[in-house]
Amino acid sequence: MVETVSPEARRRRRWIVALVALVVVAGFLGVNTVSVLRQTTAASGDQVVRLEDGDLRVVEDGPRDAPALLLIHGYAGSTAWWDPVLAQLADDYHVIRVDLLGHGGSAKPESGYDMPAQGRRMAAVLDRLGVDRALVIAHSMGGLVATALAEQRPTLVAALALINTAPSNSATTAQGFLARLIPVPVVGELLWRFRTDAALRNGLGTAFYRDIPIPDRIVADVRAMTYTSFTRSPKESARYRSVRPLPNRLAGLDLPLLVIFGTEDERVHASSAEEYRTVPGVRIETLPGVGHTPMLEDPQRTVDLLRSFIDSVAEAENP
Numbered sequence: 001m002v003e004t005v006s007p008e009a010r011r012r013r014r015w016i017v018a019l020v021a022l023v024v025v026a027g028f029l030g031v032n033t034v035s036v037l038r039q040t041t042a043a044s045g046d047q048v049v050r051l052e053d054g055d056l057r058v059v060e061d062g063p064r065d066a067p068a069l070l071l072i073h074g075y076a077g078s079t080a081w082w083d084p085v086l087a088q089l090a091d092d093y094h095v096i097r098v099d100l101l102g103h104g105g106s107a108k109p110e111s112g113y114d115m116p117a118q119g120r121r122m123a124a125v126l127d128r129l130g131v132d133r134a135l136v137i138a139h140s141m142g143g144l145v146a147t148a149l150a151e152q153r154p155t156l157v158a159a160l161a162l163i164n165t166a167p168s169n170s171a172t173t174a175q176g177f178l179a180r181l182i183p184v185p186v187v188g189e190l191l192w193r194f195r196t197d198a199a200l201r202n203g204l205g206t207a208f209y210r211d212i213p214i215p216d217r218i219v220a221d222v223r224a225m226t227y228t229s230f231t232r233s234p235k236e237s238a239r240y241r242s243v244r245p246l247p248n249r250l251a252g253l254d255l256p257l258l259v260i261f262g263t264e265d266e267r268v269h270a271s272s273a274e275e276y277r278t279v280p281g282v283r284i285e286t287l288p289g290v291g292h293t294p295m296l297e298d299p300q301r302t303v304d305l306l307r308s309f310i311d312s313v314a315e316a317e318n319p
Helices: 007-037 079-090 115-128 142-152 177-181 187-193 197-207 216-223 227-243 246-251 270-278 299-317
Strands: 056-061 068-072 094-098 134-139 157-163 257-262 283-287
Touching: 056 079, 056 115, 068 079, 068 115, 068 142, 079 094, 079 216, 079 299, 094 115, 115 142, 115 227, 134 142, 134 299, 142 157, 142 227, 142 246, 157 299, 187 227, 197 216, 246 270, 257 270, 257 299, 270 283, 283 299
Parallel strands: 068 094, 068 134, 134 157, 157 257, 257 283
Antiparallel strands: 056 094
């Protein structure tokens, strides 16, 4: 005898199956979100400076008794972004490169990504290395960290060179659709879990106007970031600029300032370089045909501008 199932019973079964599937999916999403948000990584590398609020990977090149240059990379970057200009700078200077907290080989904790804290860590690194004065060269978000460092420890900073650093929040360009989804709760954590190298390369593409090969090391460093370090860093950058735009902060520091901008920047409006005109004595240089990352797109012209600025600072200090 064949058992017949009423339409009502079939509907109940379909609802039960759908409900179970929904519970399973919700459970997976919940577990994934918690797992991604709690992900942390310890610092690694040949030279790690141990700090109470986050260990940092440090790389030193050049003669230790030469004038010190502190190089600070930008958002989702690492010390590798300075590789194309390193050799020419390390010939004559003690070049110190640091992976910011949450980036490269530095620790990636659950908190501590605000710009003042990042600036304090840069000061701590210089103190640990016995450097009492350095000329600071910073790219993009690194310019905010450099400014925070100069605000807190002005005697440590001989001068500042900012490369494609957005002076205000209005200077930044609109993000792509996927980039806007990453910070969205649950959805962002899911996208992060299934990110691919191809997707990372696509996102990195806006950092370059010129058609240059993106080194595998740079892609690997982005992949090694945690979701927290990837999403908190830009939020803290926006918070820092919203309190006071960079030109307002820099105007009162009385430091030599060089601002370099690629004219074809896809991440920051190149015209915003003019906002720095309010800083007394600022020197603004533009690089035609270059995007957001001059040191990778046109290392020679970038080095030439940096060396000219460094020489002018040295001449002013030792007339």
